[in-house]
């Protein structure tokens with residue numbers, strides 16, 4: 001547990017903590033520490049969290065490790081610096097507390113900062129207001145609405161009585177000041193308000209703290225999430241518009257999907273049991289993909305087998321935040337022998353854990369191109385004019401050997417299938433040119449018409 005917390009502190013951004021933050025409901029106290037007040041009301045809506053930075057841990061000083069009624073251990077025990085949060089507003093004390101079921105209680109909420117080291121973690125003003133009193137170990141901030149926010153046990157005080165402060169302004173540091181024998185290193189924080197029929201009392205601060213902390217953390221980032229950046233195929237863009245691409249029955253070609261890690265954990269396919277350690281592109285639903293005759297493409301088949309959420313803005317080397325499934329020239333496909341429109345539909349999966357990110361898909365119109373182009377009418381209809389226009393990146397990237405022999409290279413003025421546009425640039429090997437073109441395209445993430453689409457991103 002401690003290891004994971006340390007790891008998170010060292011490597012993740014603040015927002016990443018949001019996915020990890022958990023809290024017990026208001027009024028739920030540690031067993032044996034008293035009876036809590038179940039109250040969902042947020043008494044200080046919109047206040048700023050009183051500790052400058054996350055993570056912070058609301059829990060009991062007395063019933064936690066290192067406390068006089070705790071389970072033993074020292075105050076720096078990892079469990080004290082772990083979620084979930086625990087309310088301790090009505091925890092057993094002798095103070096008069098009209099809002100607590102026992103009529104007595106603790107008055108406020110104890111909060112530990114990221115670590116147990118004192119005089120390191122800054123506290124800040126929850127709201128615009130004035131410092132109305134400073135005691136031996138307490139600072140009173142009175143907000144413009146009359147709410148009194150009390151901060152106890154601070155060191156390195158940065159404010160003085162009578163001073164006007166702005167929300168977020170430095171107040172001091174989380175410490176263990178207690179006017180003599182020190183307490184544990186923590187901030188005791190409470191709220192005083194006028195409650196009709198009762199008068200000025202300590203009101204529950206827990207729900208206000210939860211709200212303020214969630215604001216500090218920012219939007220929740222899922223551990224596993226992704227977005228589609230681009231996709232494409234070596235096949236010809238379908239001029240009829242029936243599908244994304246058009247291929248001849250039985251032909252080999254390639255296609256690919258570029259996905260970005262927008263979650264909070266790194267993707268690998270190391271086979272580990274942790275989150276994101278068995279990431280593959282999987283066929284949605286049962287059965288195999290019609291072109292690959294398989295249902296998985298491992299991340300290991302990508303040029304970037306380690307996709308880091310905060311990584312570089314790239315996709316073709318480890319620790320980038322994007323990966324192309326799969327590495328150049330792409331996922332190898334072979335068109336079925338039966339004409340028709342086929343869809344290749346995929347989604348990322350962390351094997352045995354969860355599917356995540358968007359579904360991605362490409363459709364291919366598989367047409368009968370005949371033996372050598374003579375019977376070119378099949379499926380292609382009257383689309384002759386557009387065939388071949390635009391210099392479509394060709395299937396030649398399929399690894400070359402025999403490619404020109406096996407595929408149906410048709411004259412693109414033949415008015416038929418044009419499933420393969422011959423490379424006609426004199427003096428160059430078309431295959432080499434096209435291969436380079438594809439590599440260049442990928443590096444630049446440009447959107448060469450006819451070779452990629454990003455409309456589903």
Ligand SMILES: [Zn+2]
Pocket residue numbers: 061106108109110188189
């Ligand atoms: Zn306290």
